[in-house]
Amino acid sequence: MLLVALFAAQASAQEVADPVGEAIYRRGILPSGQPITAKREPDLQISGGDAACSNCHRRSGLGELEGHIRIPPVTGAALFRPRVHDGNVGAPPNSDAAYSRRDAYSKEALARAIREGVAVDGSQLNYLMPHYSLADADMASLIGYLKGLTRFKSPGVNAGVLHLATIVTPDADPVKRRAMLDVLDHYFADTNAAALAGGLHSRSPQGAMSMPNYRWQLHIWELTGPASAWDQQLRTHLEHEPVLAVISGVGGKTWAPIHRFCEQAGLPCLFPNVDLPVVAEHDFYSLYFSRGVLLEADLIAHAITGDKRLPAAHRVVQIYRRDDIGQQAANALRGGVAGVDLVDRPLRTGNGKQQLAAALRDIGSRDVVVLWLRPQDLALLAALPSVHSRVFISGLMGGLDQSPVPAASRGVAVMVYAFDLPDHRVIQTDYPLGWFRINHIPVIDQRVQTDTWLACVLLSETLSHMSDSFVRDYLVERLEGMLDHQMLTGYYPRLSLAPNQRFASKGGYLVKFAEPSGSRLVAESEWIVP
Amino acid sequence: MFAKNWFYSITLISIMGLAPASRAGDAGQKPRSDDAASRPVVTTTVGYSVPDVQLVRDDGKQVSLPAEMNDGRAVVLNFIFTTCSSFCPLSSQTFREFQQELGPDRERVHLMSISIDPEQDTPARLRDYAHKFAAGPGWQHYTGTLAASLAAQRAFGAYRGDKMSHTPLTLMRAAGAKTWRRIDGFATPSELLSECRQLLAVQ
Numbered sequence: 058m059l060l061v062a063l064f065a066a067q068a069s070a071q072e073v074a075d076p077v078g079e080a081i082y083r084r085g086i087l088p089s090g091q092p093i094t095a096k097r098e099p100d101l102q103i104s105g106g107d108a109a110c111s112n113c114h115r116r117s118g119l120g121e122l123e124g125h126i127r128i129p130p131v132t133g134a135a136l137f138r139p140r141v142h143d144g145n146v147g148a149p150p151n152s153d154a155a156y157s158r159r160d161a162y163s164k165e166a167l168a169r170a171i172r173e174g175v176a177v178d179g180s181q182l183n184y185l186m187p188h189y190s191l192a193d194a195d196m197a198s199l200i201g202y203l204k205g206l207t208r209f210k211s212p213g214v215n216a217g218v219l220h221l222a223t224i225v226t227p228d229a230d231p232v233k234r235r236a237m238l239d240v241l242d243h244y245f246a247d248t249n250a251a252a253l254a255g256g257l258h259s260r261s262p263q264g265a266m267s268m269p270n271y272r273w274q275l276h277i278w279e280l281t282g283p284a285s286a287w288d289q290q291l292r293t294h295l296e297h298e299p300v301l302a303v304i305s306g307v308g309g310k311t312w313a314p315i316h317r318f319c320e321q322a323g324l325p326c327l328f329p330n331v332d333l334p335v336v337a338e339h340d341f342y343s344l345y346f347s348r349g350v351l352l353e354a355d356l357i358a359h360a361i362t363g364d365k366r367l368p369a370a371h372r373v374v375q376i377y378r379r380d381d382i383g384q385q386a387a388n389a390l391r392g393g394v395a396g397v398d399l400v401d402r403p404l405r406t407g408n409g410k411q412q413l414a415a416a417l418r419d420i421g422s423r424d425v426v427v428l429w430l431r432p433q434d435l436a437l438l439a440a441l442p443s444v445h446s447r448v449f450i451s452g453l454m455g456g457l458d459q460s461p462v463p464a465a466s467r468g469v470a471v472m473v474y475a476f477d478l479p480d481h482r483v484i485q486t487d488y489p490l491g492w493f494r495i496n497h498i499p500v501i502d503q504r505v506q507t508d509t510w511l512a513c514v515l516l517s518e519t520l521s522h523m524s525d526s527f528v529r530d531y532l533v534e535r536l537e538g539m540l541d542h543q544m545l546t547g548y549y550p551r552l553s554l555a556p557n558q559r560f561a562s563k564g565g566y567l568v569k570f571a572e573p574s575g576s577r578l579v580a581e582s583e584w585i586v587p
Numbered sequence: 588m589f590a591k592n593w594f595y596s597i598t599l600i601s602i603m604g605l606a607p608a609s610r611a612g613d614a615g616q617k618p619r620s621d622d623a624a625s626r627p628v629v630t631t632t633v634g635y636s637v638p639d640v641q642l643v644r645d646d647g648k649q650v651s652l653p654a655e656m657n658d659g660r661a662v663v664l665n666f667i668f669t670t671c672s673s674f675c676p677l678s679s680q681t682f683r684e685f686q687q688e689l690g691p692d693r694e695r696v697h698l699m700s701i702s703i704d705p706e707q708d709t710p711a712r713l714r715d716y717a718h719k720f721a722a723g724p725g726w727q728h729y730t731g732t733l734a735a736s737l738a739a740q741r742a743f744g745a746y747r748g749d750k751m752s753h754t755p756l757t758l759m760r761a762a763g764a765k766t767w768r769r770i771d772g773f774a775t776p777s778e779l780l781s782e783c784r785q786l787l788a789v790q
Binding site for chain 2: 097098099101103107112113121123124125126128174180181182183184185538541542551553555556557558563564584586587
């Protein structure tokens with residue numbers, strides 16, 4: 058009963074957020090549609106989106122540390138909290154233990170801070186804080202919005218349990234699905250065993266704080282039917298099983314309905330296993346390891362147009378299956394090689410070998426062939442006359458190191474490889490491999506398992522820096538901030554995010570197989586960031 | 588006009604040891620509302636050697652950092668990244684106003700902004716950013732490999748561990764000079780102008 062009442066309160070608190078205040082805070086737009094304006098002395102003017110409070114105080118309102126400038130929290134709880142002399146200086150901004158070494162703001166004092174940059178104690182606020190011109194009514198809306206900002210813990214956090222979901226689409230590869238779920242099950246069990254054993258200790262920059270003993274509970278949301286039906290299913294799931302965030306996940310041909318749902322529901326969706334993510338870097342809630350096949354398309358475009366030593370391509374022939382993600386990758390490549398003669402030769406269902414032979418029938422030595430194909434189709438190449446031109450293969454679709462590229466094609470076939478090179482990442486991948494071994498997890502798809510493990514590690518690390526401020530927006534903001542100095546990076550040479558950056562790894566290599574058989578790769582390029 | 592005491596100079600002190608910009612008013616201190624408290628700026632004179640690294644300019648050309656800095660003009664340098672929403676916009680806006688206020692001296696000053704997030708900041712993104720801040724012809728943005736950007740940051744004492752820990756910093760040097768003026772904190776356009784005019788006078 059109590060829980061139900063609590064959730065109802067949370068839901069209504071989110072709904073009543075003042076839309077005028079929100080538009081000022083997040084987008085710098087007044088109800089008239091005009092941009093807000095502000096200045097810093099002597100006369101540096103800013104306006105609109107550039108002046109939005111969320112640029113600095115962040116969407117959660119919980120602020121952050123920028124270099125050595127502290128951008129303070131501006132939530133109602135922080136601003137209107139009375140002075141606490143011996144507050145815990147290290148506590149996160151939204152926690153009850155957080156300090157306040159100044160008196161509570163009144164509405165008038167707050168308006169003065171926002172208009173004139175004068176703090177409640179009369180001192181001048183840091184120069185970074187702009188001085189806003191706001192009419193009284195707009196100011197009242199803004200203050201109303203701040204009052205309600207991030208007032209409650211997010212849904213999915215209660216009684217010592219953090220509820221987390223993972224999402225599986227019906228067209229997800231069953232091996233990848235099992236690979237992911239196996240890792241999640243074990244990771245959650247491990248975390249809960251540690252919680253039982255007395256809790257973790259956070260390594261926050263302010264020093265050790267004891268972590269409350271939260272157990273993690275996994276909810277598996279298996280979607281069914283066509284993609285158009287998923288949104289409704291996700292709504293129902295979230296309603297019945299409120300969660301703090303979605304961790305990992307595995308998709309097939311499209312992830313767009315899930316991306317859109319998470320954005321609308323304000324639900325963090327952290328590092329799903331998808332090779333075709335949604336590129337919308339101004340969205341907030343979905344974070345991905347990389348742009349997947351879209352990054353591969355850019356790497357190929359870069360190789361085709363960027364290498365001046367090679368003869369200009371006569372023609373680029375792209376081969377893909379219409380019902381697979383290669384089609385979108387091919388479209389992206391088309392956009393990246395303007396001016397080049399580009400031909401698409403999609404394969405239909407049915408006899409792959411005949412169709413592939415037909416698609417390759419007239420390839421000349423100055424042509425470039427791009428294969429957006431799965432291992433089954435690549436294996437067919439062995440029975441076809443070999444191609445004497447440059448060939449690019451999608452590593453993600455073609456099976457990476459295990460790709461069945463026939464011996465005769467290994468001399469010309471270049472694979473796009475949007476990961477660190479196998480030789481470079483051995484130390485990194487030793488961690489998860491050791492952990493899989495200890496937990497008796499069979500390695501059936503090493504990359505998916507490593508990415509899933511890494512997603513859990515990143516979540517765990519971030520939560521440990523949040524004490525008990527488990528708020529969805531803040532979770533995303535903390536992840537953004539901590540990724541740069543993360544030591545464990547799995548398959549990637551490094552990870553980095555920021556506001557309006559949603560893809561943590563940005564580049565890749567071109568590689569070839571070193572020998573006629575086997576899986577050893579050699580780099581054909583430096584790390585390229587297209 | 589700005590008052591001289593806003594902008595005090597010390598020579599060769601350790602910048603790293605400076606306390607963060609703390610607000611007056613805590614622990615019974617008398618509230619202060621003067622500019623120095625809310626906008627601490629520290630200027631020092633420091634010798635730096637420019638590392639021999641290759642960067643990629645916003646027009647996509649590969650260039651050498653020493654060559655970009657030794658073209659007969661004074662250099663005014665800062666470090667930014669395009670998705671930084673808190674204080675890079677202020678630094679870049681200050682650069683723009685400064686460049687405009689230079690007037691005819693604009694020709695004698697090369698403004699350079701080097702990305703500390705080079706993998707995200709492609710030349711195309713840097714061009715958009717420069718356009719947004721109405722950068723004039725004498726102001727270029729640079730990216731390159733992560734290693735090259737790090738080498739540049741380290742050489743000028745601008746490296747703070749990662750991009751989220753950066754601090755506001757401007758460096759300037761007369762054409763061909765060995766020593767740099769290092770300005771930590773948010774200098775205003777007129778402060779930069781005054782510093783720069785002094786350099787141009789000896790040049």
